[in-house]
Amino acid sequence: MTDLLFARAQMGLSLAFHIVFAAAGVALPVLMVLSDLKARRTQDADYRLLSQKLAKGTAILFAVGAVSGTALSFELGLLWPEFMGRYGAVIGLPFSLEGVAFFTEAIFLGIYLYGRERVSPGLHLFSGIMVAVSGASSAFFVTLVNVFMNDPTGFTHTAAGPVDIQPVVAMFSPGWQYETVHVIVSCYQASAFAMAGLHAFILLRHPGAAFHRKALSVALPLACVTALLQPLVGDLSAKHVARAQPVKLAAMEGQFETEVGAPLRLGGLPDVKSGTVRGAVDIPKGLSVLAFGDPNAEVRGLNEFPRDEWPPVAKVHVAFQVMVGTGSVMALLALVTLVHRWRKKAWPHAGALLRAWLWAGPLGLVALEAGWLVTEWGRQPWILRGVMRTSDAVTPVPHLSAPFFTFTLVYLFLGVTVLFVLSRQVAGTLPGQRDAHVH
Amino acid sequence: MSTEALLGFAVAGTFVLYALFGGADFGGGVWDLLAFGPRKAEQRALIAQAMGPIWEVNHVWLIVGLVLLFSGFPRAFAALSVALHVPLTLLLLGIVFRGTAFTFRTYDTRGDLVERRWGVVFSVASLVAPLLLGMCVGAVASGDIRMEGHVVVSGFFAPWTRPFPIAVGLLALGLFAFLAAVYLTHEAGSPELREDFRRRALVTGAGVFVLAATVLVLTRDGAPRVWAGLLHSPFALALHAATAVAAVTAFALLGLRHFRAARVAAAFQVGLIVLGWAASQHPYLVEPDLTLQNSAAAPEVQRLLIVALCVGVAVVVPSLVFFFRVFRPRPPGATPPAHA
Missing domain, CATH: 1.20.120 (Four Helix Bundle (Hemerythrin (Met), subunit A))
Structure with missing residues (x-):
């Protein structure tokens, strides 16, 4: 390294x-x-x-x-x-x-x-x-x-640095309005899911624990609201990325060629050499609809950009799939839970739904980390997109493995x-x- | 006053406040390590009680100073980050372990081996961090950090491992321990505990005199510019004279058991030392290559930073006043706070 x-x-x-x-x-x-x-x-x-x-x-x-x-x-x-x-x-x-x-x-x-x-x-x-x-x-x-x-x-x-600051x-x-809301909601969502997962875990072992039922009743509303809100905020954020940072969007979606009516690729592993995404499930025209609200919109592909300005495509795509996947599971669970709450007039405190909350506990944090990886990997090779490369910003101090392993x-x-x-x-x-x- | 001088003053001001508040917390850790005698447990409890609500607040002064430095004087921040990469990384480890160990010990009170081990980590980190902080300050004051263009050419070890920076590190450690002991005399809940810390303050105070004298002797070769300032700048000289007066006053007040006033005098002493350092190297940030003027951000950036600073003062000062009113030390014999 x-x-x-x-x-x-x-x-x-x-x-x-x-x-x-x-x-x-x-x-x-x-x-x-x-x-x-x-x-x-x-x-x-x-x-x-x-x-x-x-x-x-x-x-x-x-x-x-x-x-x-x-x-x-x-x-x-x-x-x-x-x-x-x-x-x-x-x-x-x-x-x-x-x-x-x-x-x-x-x-x-x-x-x-x-x-x-x-x-x-x-x-x-x-x-x-x-x-x-x-x-x-x-x-x-x-x-x-x-x-x-x-x-x-x-x-x-x-060349000498920024002027007219x-x-x-x-x-x-x-895009500040999308990313800030996206991040703040993700903080609430990740924490509320973790808390709900913890109390679900205890309730499954100690079904009568009143304290933990009450704790769950505090965590679940925040978890459900944020889980349903986040896909909407995320969609706005992605639409902004599509307009303002087309390379990042192309990497997120594994879009190698510029395409009218581009499909949405779910999952899969992008292969940079062949310019394809292996093992993905395609939803026809899905990406054009999601990114631009028009089934026949043109989505710019990675091949339109210089090769040395590509982010690590596979990493960005997989991280994005993980974020969207976990986000969708959480939104679905929130929806089911809210229906349960409306029909039974109580938050779930036993059974399969509670087990689902146990397993969903870490998903908020997983989505948070994955989303952050999307934005960071997706910006590479730049530290400041289009202005300064990460490799031009790094310290001249040698032996950086030492602090890295220490902090690890x-x-x-x-x-x-x-x-x-x-x-x-x-x-x-x-x-x-x-x-x-x-x- | 030019805006860059104002910003430079603000940076120095945050360092003063970090020394007075954050420094005393490090000193508290030192006294936790050195707790002994029949009231060993009470001493540690008092330190934990004094630090508990406030150490994170006190720590923010460092962040504010850092942010003002990189926003107002980005070139100087970059140069210092490269030249002092090694001691700053070690300082960070000290800061990370001090804070986390203190928190784990506070919230995981079982009276068992785990708790005691956290106590050791907390107090050892409290000893190491001020030493490294002082060594960094000594390296900056020495003028041994040299640059060619944007490149640091003085090496990654030499400037902070010479006798002068090491002596400054020891002085910082001594000052913080002294400050903590003086503060704790005022916060102690019983006369015996008060005497414990009064004795510690007097002994450390004497140690600080010796360390300060050593630093002064080493200044001549170790930090020529500071030495020249001592001889030729009436302003720096006046600051150092005021420091000496504050130090003697703090000592006398401790002797007379005027703890409240001793606390103020000790704070003046330490604050003036930090200001004296800043004044003696003015206008250099990294001597002789970077000055306040040539490393300052563009004027409009500086003006906005000063506006942000004013906003910060308007928000933080009333909050801090409220905080200190809530946590006023109670006189000995009063009902102990519920959290103790």
Whole structure:
């Protein structure tokens, strides 16, 4: 492996790790506030305990997110100094505003976690809401940076670097409204599915556990709403990619030749040598309809673009299939669950539907990671699409395998540890072991 | 004041605040490692209680400083990231382990071996991180980071492994430990615990004097520009004089058991040291190649950053004021907070 590949692997690993905790930091405060509100309305001790457990979970995951996020902000310079040296000024604004949101999230999370007995109930709830709002804001601002990297605007490109910089224009590069909503919804969806899966798991083993039924009733509405909303948002996002980043769309869909009335290829493995997708199920004219809303629309193929500007087609296509596939399964499950809720006037708490929620638990996170891989791999070979290649941005520091393997081990260790600590938290809520001691 | 000087001042300001708040948290970790005597457990509990709600907030100052640096002075950020790649990566490991270990220990309280091991990871990382942070600062102040065009030519190890940066690393560690001990005297819930940390503050304070003197001696060869500033710049000289006054005052107030006031004096002492470093290398960010002026972003970018800074201050300062009101230390004998 070359140093460039090690640098990309380290950045990718750091982001893949951080994104899980960042999503939890965005979504768990919302679930925690929702349980808090239910506890206030019903005076039910279970909801109160749930909100306290979720607060603990938020504290643990937010802390890991905070330090892995710090690592990322350093790694921008440690791995991509040429990119930051030239374009740091252009993207500083959203990063600065993300810093403000990070500040308020940390401040109000401190108050929410440790100030329960020190502030009035109203102020305590207000702090929880501030945590949730700050979390969503920081996701919004940091996604704007990614939008800029996908479709950089707000400056004039010269050989010596950017001139005529307009940071506000750069901050709202084309497509910002789709990608930011797509990301924020995915944070809620991934976390709500993971939480639902966890409580489904416990309910299947301990069918009578009232606490976990209530927990499920907090997670399921958010999971169902986001799972049904996400395909719509994703569709808008993909339509934008089709217009603005045709190479990425072509890689996502395995579209090698420009085609009128292009089919939608489900699954399959693109083969770059032969320019075909093997093993895919074709839906005639499907891609033209989905991407441009017209069965006879022309979809531009990869062959229209220079070979050295192609992203890794197979990886992008497979990651995209995984995201869309898991997203569809989650939307279907949400639909079935909502019908069940409407007919039985209750959320599922046993049987096949509950087992389905158990198996669907990790799908939100899988879709989140896959979607992020689509956008990152799909932008290659550029770090800043059309402006700066990733290979021109990398640090001259040698032996990048050393930090890569170090961070790999550290993040593996931390990932396992978080699972261990969280499972010890959950164990305290099992029937017969109710852990009355709350933080 | 030009906008780049204003932004440079803002970067220095965030470093001061990081030292005063984040630095004290690292110092807390050091005292966790060095906890001893009959009140060993109480000492650790006090440190955990003082850090619990706030360490993440204190940590954000570092991020803000970093973001202001790369947005306002991108070339300097790029050069420092290359030249200090190795110590910054090690610093990151320290930051990651300090924060996660502290959190795991806080939320996984079983009183078992696992909890104690997290305590060790937390406190060792708290010791290593300030050392590396100080070494990076020392390397920047030394003027040994050299560039040709955009390329760093001074190597990846030499600038931060000389005696001067190592001495600065030790000084940073000593200062943070001193600061934490002084803060903890004010936050302690019992007179005995208070005395524990008062003794620690006095001993570390004396150690800091020795370390500061060592750094001063090494400055002559190790950081010629800082040395020249000491001799010729009346402003830098005044700052250093004020630092000395604050240090002596902090010591005297600790001796007289005026803990609240001692805390303010110690904070002034540390803040002035950081400002003194910034003033003595003004206008250089990476001497002698990058200055505030030649590495600054375009003027319109700077103006917008200052607007963002104002927005940030308007949002963060009231929130912080609210936070500190909620977590005011309670006098000894008051009802302990429910979370303890």
